[in-house]
Amino acid sequence: MPELYQVTHRVIPPLARAIWRPTVEGLDRVPPTGPVIVASNHLSFADSLVIPIVAPRQVVFLAKKSYFTGSGVKGALSRAWFTGMGMIPVDRDDQKAALASLDLALEVLGRGGAFGIYPEGTRSRDGRLYRGRTGVAHLALTSGAPVVPVGLAGTENLQPVGARLPRLVRVTVRFGEPLRFEGRYDDVPPGLARRRVTDEVMEAIAALSGQERADAYNERPADPLSP
Numbered sequence: 001m002p003e004l005y006q007v008t009h010r011v012i013p014p015l016a017r018a019i020w021r022p023t024v025e026g027l028d029r030v031p032p033t034g035p036v037i038v039a040s041n042h043l044s045f046a047d048s049l050v051i052p053i054v055a056p057r058q059v060v061f062l063a064k065k066s067y068f069t070g071s072g073v074k075g076a077l078s079r080a081w082f083t084g085m086g087m088i089p090v091d092r093d094d095q096k097a098a099l100a101s102l103d104l105a106l107e108v109l110g111r112g113g114a115f116g117i118y119p120e121g122t123r124s125r126d127g128r129l130y131r132g133r134t135g136v137a138h139l140a141l142t143s144g145a146p147v148v149p150v151g152l153a154g155t156e157n158l159q160p161v162g163a164r165l166p167r168l169v170r171v172t173v174r175f176g177e178p179l180r181f182e183g184r185y186d187d188v189p190p191g192l193a194r195r196r197v198t199d200e201v202m203e204a205i206a207a208l209s210g211q212e213r214a215d216a217y218n219e220r221p222a223d224p225l226s227p
Contacts, residue, residue, distance in 0.1 A: 128213065
């Protein structure tokens with residue numbers, strides 16, 4: 001709903017920036033128009049709020065379906081926020097829905113939009129930067145869209161697990177130079193091309209975030225209620 005986004009984005013981001021005063025670097029590196037993939041490290045539930053708040057254009061993220069289906073005042077506020085910011089609901093426990101999420105992302109990019117993705121797959125619980133999954137490369141190589149790497153710092157302290165309300169903490173968002181892959185891997189086997197693109201994206205994210213690297217994939221916790 002573009003109209004709802006325009007209303008929401010005129011009110012909430014300026015208010016949030018005034019309260020939290022995040023440090024933001026490299027906004028001019030985000031292409032103002034055309035398809036772009038915004039690929040970030042992932043430290044907190046709040047990351048999908050912070051990036052849209054500071055970005056110079058709408059960035060669409062996938063969000064857990066439960067954020068759109070809650071009841072009462074809290075559920076209504078959550079639904080209004082995620083809908084207003086243009087988030088797309090997805091059932092993370094449905095394998096078919098998870099696979100279809102890449103098609104949803106390609107639809108956003110096909111419309112000339114900006115799509116946000118966390119190559120690690122789920123948030124880091126120990127602060128390290130984990131190995132990237134190749135979905136980001138699939139999107140980049142299929143759509144031809146550039147990838148803008150993002151390094152977040154401090155968002156893990158913004159609303160820790162179990163905290164009911166956000167806290168006033170220092171948050172830094174660094175946008176890197178766009179990475180362009182179109183035509184660079186035409187002669188490379190598809191699987192290897194996706195791996196190389198993903199590794200290049202993760203190298204750029206690491207340089208922006210300053211995190212220690214983990215030579216492993218980050219797995220979701222067994223507890224289905226864990227964010």
